[in-house]
Amino acid sequence: MAGPLLDIEGLNVDFLTDQGWVTVVRDVSLSVAPGETVGLVGESGSGKTITSLSVMRLVPDPPGRITGGSIRFDGRDLLTLPERAMRQVRGNDIAMVFQESMTSLNPAFTIGDQIAEAVRHHLGLGRRAAVDRAVEVLDLVGIPAPRDRVDHYPHEFSGGMRQRAAIAMALACEPRLLIADEPTTALDVTVQAQVLELLRSLQQRLGMAMLFITHNLGVVADVCDRVSVMYAGQVVEVADVVDLFEAPAHPYTEGLLRSMPQLGVRGEPLATIPGNPPLPWAMPEGCRFHPRCPYATDACRSGAPALTERGGGHFSRCLRLAEIELTGAV
Amino acid sequence: MSDRPLLEVRDLTVQFQLGGGLFAPKRTLTAVNGVSFEVMRGETLAIVGESGSGKSTIARAVMRLLEPAAGTVHLDGDNLTALSGAALRAVRPKLQMVFQDPYSSLDPSKLIADIVAEPLVVHGRARGGDAAALDRTVQTLLEQVGLGAVHMNRYPYEFSGGQRQRIAIARAIALEPKLMVLDEAVSALDVSTQNQILNLLEDLRTRTGMAYLFISHDLGVVQHVADRVAITYLGRIVETGPAARIFGSCAHPYTQALLSAVPEPNPRRQRARRHQPLAGEIPSPLAPPSGCPFHARCPHAMDVCRREMPAHTAVDGGGSVACHLQTEGPRLAGKPLAADTPTPP
């Protein structure tokens, strides 16, 4: 296998809050190979969105600041790139799709104009060719009658169609990496299924890599090849998707899997992870998950575990990995 | 008395007037269209639907936060639709509601103690103004939802989403309602917190015997909590039945599509069962299709579906379904021919 397309090493991101500077992303490492789909899973506040925004260098500053680490894309460190060169990377090499498609579409311009502008800017196409390209990508994402729809405004599209248009815009310049941040969370299940199917088929056809950020394990099971699980600003487990579901190696992952309501037994209480995720300015000593972990011992309260490989590209940040038996969702 | 339903909704229709400006003609949006259902004492009825299905509008009409255009809502013998003003306020203790967004459902300027005490105060149940007794009651309520006295003199902003939803539940159970309307009460929460709240709700139901009207879009959650399920589409109920029947052998093509669209939490099985997802989206309620509201997206649509609205017919295993396949279409062994029942997740 060739080297990774995206390689994040030891990323640290700090935010200024009412409680002073706090580290919201700590020592996060993550890689995406060409053509691969990597899931980044976590609950709200886990740092998954900040990690993805860091790749695009779109962390709001202030209050945010990338304080350490490197983000290599195709060998180049994006964090040291001048802003001009970074602008070329955004959209051209790496594109992003957000949860609320309205945030990436400008309500004042037609869908066609917006896609064409991106294409002209990045690929240097002429006006006519750019509009043709817009029609082509709208067709690609399954928007019916794309010739007519290029002249429509975002508000004339339904929620699912708008998300398709946002994906079309992201794909227009044939990026090598697509970052999708909860792209289906705001959609209904039947429309979610359509968009997931679309992303999967597009990826196969275009051979691009995808970083898929979500809190929904069902979606992960559907689209991802490999998964990184984040908790309280750290990556706690990295695994192949089948391994992650069938043989999780971190108590938090196990807790998440057991919490899927589908796996509950009627008449019995649903499995839960007790307590709440810690606040960024009140991170527990030792392992950050220990206050909520059913397997925690004194060692977990004092020693911070490192992300260690248990074999076969399966990493876990747990001190008791060798001693405990975790069950997956089979 | 006890075999009569606690809540009986008949032919409920809710309409909204849109536009009506100088240049825009008034348009009528029918959000809920002739919906009937009942909730028995101590039972959980889940109303399931996607956005635009009218499920939240049903909740608000039952709560009389909206005026229905037609239909009746009977709760425990009282015709809610005929009541107003003081008479309506007098029956409010019997039905309470928990809202979707725990961030906007608590007044940011109030202490938790005052939020939870408010229903008792407005209904004159604050025991003759005895502040200490009221405090004790509030503390007991907070303890019932897993919080305690330490949380009383705090403000909502200090709590996480799950904790806020606990506070909202404490407020809702203060008047010991017989029916609680839960409008997407857990969908804004993270998975781990969501289950804590679901367990709490189940626990409260067994302890107090109240009934739940559980509005949700999440079939995974519904499968776990509901006794009976009503599936809504474009302002109508298209299928109802016991949860076991709906999740085991549903009869409406839309229910089938919903069930198969929920990804299974196992990569091998999810990838094996993948198939072509349902095309299209819910049509605009401003321009509802003729005939069956689902016909444009239905893989089994027949001519009659485009012309006539199907009536509800009874289904083996309980409940009913509004689908022409039940009466007109080809059938095999009592089931519609084309309907391949998906494996239950």
Add this chain to the structure above:
Amino acid sequence: MSDVAAAPSQSGTVRFLRRFRRQTLSLWALGFLIVLTLLAVFAPWVAPYDPLQQDLDHVLEGPSADHWFGTDELGRDVLSRVLFASRVSLLAAVQAVLIALAIGVPPGLVAGMWGGWVDALIMRATDALMSFPPLILAVAIIAVLGPSLTNAMIAVGVLLSPTFLRLMRATTLSVAQETYVEAAQSIGCTRGWIIRKHVLPNVVSPLFVQISVFAGVAMLAEAGLSFLGLGTQPPESSWGAMVGRGFRYIAHAPSLIVFPGLAIAVTVLALYVLGDGLRDSLGRETRQES
């Protein structure tokens, strides 16, 4: 569930004060306004001379050790007159703002809460009021009621009230759509209770910002009207009236208009700065997650 924030609970007021403390410029403005108010209240004890005492041997003199701000055309001490005039000017601003609040807030609340035709009626009436040229409206009101400070301030209050009304309507409208208002309704609260307990406490803070700014506007309007002779009548004097009278001697004794003029400028500026500071400190609470 014991993991609430470790910091002690703070009411909205305490959190507001904590943020406001960081606004250095606004603190200075507030300090200035407090000192000014104290000087106005204790003017009879603070002022070096009787403001009405004439001294025809020393007329139109510039600043000196005896008369820090100089003397006017009748030999009266300008410093003492500025101090006494501050009582009139400040009171006038307060009057105008109170009148504007009284006229603007209740209908704004009603319009935002009830909506429908009530809202339409109130807003059209407001539009009609606002379509008059303001100065002409003020002069018309004074023409009917007669020139006096109170009547001038009634005119200013009427002119300012539509802004309060609109602000109140807009904030009420957004608060009325919050789920906690719906929740209160579902509990069985009456509409009066909901307005008193849930709407009012959540709409007053933006009002304070506007009050501060409008006190400045009212003060300027009072100055303008008094300058034209439509406000304060002699022998009473406000800063605006002083500028108006001093204007006649601008060539001989510019100090006659410089000092009351400066008083107006600095006070209005302080009120605006205070308004900015209030606005910045009254930000809504953000969510706790992420």
